Amino acid sequence: MEKLIVRGGHRLHGTVRVSGAKNAVLPIIAASVLGTEGSKIAEVPELEDVSTICKVLECLGIRVDRSEPHVLKIDSRNITGWEAPYDLVSTMRASFLVMGSLLARVGRAKISLPGGCAIGTRPIDIHLKGFEALGATIKQSHGSVEALAPNGLTGTTIYLDFPSVGATENLMMAASMAKGTTIVENAAQEPEIVDLANYINVMGGKVRGAGTTAIRIDGVKSMPGGEHMVIPDRIEAGTFMVAGAMTQGDIKVENVLCEHLKPLIAKLREAGCIVEEGINDVHVVGPRELKPITIKTMPYPGFPTDMQAQVMAMMCIAKGQSSVLETVFENRFMHVDELLRMGANIKTSGGRAALIEGVPKLYGCQVRATDLRAGAAMVLAGLVADGTTEITDIYHIDRGYENLVSKFTKLGADISRVG
Ligand code: EPU
DSSP, X not given: OOEEEEXXXXXXXXXXXXXXXXXXXXXXXXXXXXXXXXXXXXXXXXXHHHXXXXXXXXXXXXXXXXXXXXXXXXXXXXXXXXXXXXXXXXXXXXGGGHHHXXXXXXXXXXXXXXXXXXXXXXXXXXXXXXXXXXXXXXXXXXXXXXXXXXXXXXXXXEEOSSOOHHHHHHHHHHHTTSBSEEEXXXXXXXXXXXXXXXXXXXXXXXXXXXXXXXXXXXXXXXXXXXXXXXXXOHHHHHHHHHHHHHTTOEEEEESOXXXXXXXXXXXXXXXXXXXXXXXXXXXXXXXXXXXXXXXXXOSTTSBOGGGHHHHHHHHTTSSSEEEEEEOSOSXXXXXXXXXXXXXXXEEEETTTEEEEEOOSOOBOOEEEOOSHHHHHHHHHHHHHSBSEEEEEOTHHHHTTOTTHHHHHHHTTOEEEEEO
């Protein structure tokens, strides 16, 4: 079994370039199902999750050419299937994102139910309620969901009970070829939603208002496809910024849109870091001693849940008491037990609140990457721990961080992959 070995105690310095955003490229690849000709997507990160969604497309008869690094050429002229199988959906929930585009393009979709995942039960009720509002019939049996709209979908106004990122994306795709206009209210406002809307528009769709709480989608008869470049990954960028903060480092992170990182930048400054925002980069200098901070995760533009674990690792070595309130997911504290093994002082209550009393030192030991961001938190903790940290279950990390080892090595970390 492969492991990451991190030897702590090195100040990170230098420049690192972040890759295209995982959570933007996955819905963008799913939206490619809509194109009757094909698309070319640039700045595609080379990740396990990208391979998985490409396999989902291949199950539908779509041809995906990955011969050029970081570029996908998608030939979606012929769709021969409408099912996403369990083995793909169970490894990556985002496979469910092809439901909206399949419904729009071929009027039917059958997807295995995603089931539980490392960060808790994640229902799909908001997606399904939206598809029904657009006129689809939903059937659930034998562990799958089937959506049918043989005569096409019809635009309507849909209010989301929660601004779910995935539901907003799925409904934007479904509505893009519906008859008439759809308005998604209480929509998610994440930058990845805007990137998807831009892609749908270059493909020939008509989406307005993405990035606000009300998105208007005027249905079009068909969309040929188009060319698009994926936005930078704000969570990968944030992970390096926290690494700089924790190691008394001096790091320039390139290919960054600071506008997408405002909550993290504010919190790093509160913790005592110097953060200089450039047009396409951000420079972080970590203090000698970190100050404690408080975070509450929220949908965008609030503090991102995908940075909660990494920032908790930082809080473990701040001087004083920090706190975390996780409001987006019910069970996203799997990293707490692993941080405790490293000597952290954390008390949780109700699975959503944590009090973190900073300790002078963390100690290297064997820990697990319990999910993608928890795995990133283990790497960060390992960078400052006394001795060697051995991280197992690193397939979680491979799902979302491209070339993590070489990027951290270039910044001066002592990290390697073995096994
Ligand atoms: N929810 C429902 N019903 C639904 C959909 C969501 O109750 O039908 C709940 C979820 O259970 C959760 C909350 O709403 O408690 C937020 O879920 P959301 O749908 O917004 O998340 P997602 O689309 O499943 C995406 C990212 C996640 C990120 C969240 C929140 C992708 C592929 N995934 O998930 O990314 O945490 O938005 O920002 O875009 C990660 O990258 O590590 C990751 C988990």
